[in-house]
Amino acid sequence: MPDEDSEDERGYPTNPKTSTEPLLSRYHPEQETARILIPTLHIIGEQDKFAPQSRLVARLCGGEKRVVEHKEGHRMPSDGRHQWKVLTAIASTIQAAYFNFWAFDGVVLVTSPR
Numbered sequence: 001m002p003d004e005d006s007e008d009e010r011g012y013p014t015n016p017k018t019s020t021e022p023l024l025s026r027y028h029p030e031q032e033t034a035r036i037l038i039p040t041l042h043i044i045g046e047q048d049k050f051a052p053q054s055r056l057v058a059r060l061c062g063g064e065k066r067v068v069e070h071k072e073g074h075r076m077p078s079d080g081r082h083q084w085k086v087l088t089a090i091a092s093t094i095q096a097a098y099f100n101f102w103a104f105d106g107v108v109l110v111t112s113p114r
Helices: 022-026 049-059 079-103
Strands: 040-045 065-070
Touching: 040 049, 040 079, 065 079
Parallel strands: 040 065
Antiparallel strands: none
């Protein structure tokens, strides 16, 4: 568990008890045991001020998860290599979600191991 005054490399709080960020104070992977089990895709720009929160959201996902990080901010990447990574990640996430829908017959896939 992070210290009370913990911050990431950009100065954002990493502890939900001391955070003023709504997302960090509500859902933190070290305090929330529930995990999202459906296939997810997380596209994170390194220069995005929300990148630390996005990484925490990704940690709340326990199913088939894809994370694509690029060098830009809160937008889709402009360079061709990262655009291709995003495109293929979107396609494979859709394919995985389609398979999971039929494999689990529409069952909600969120778990809480309490």
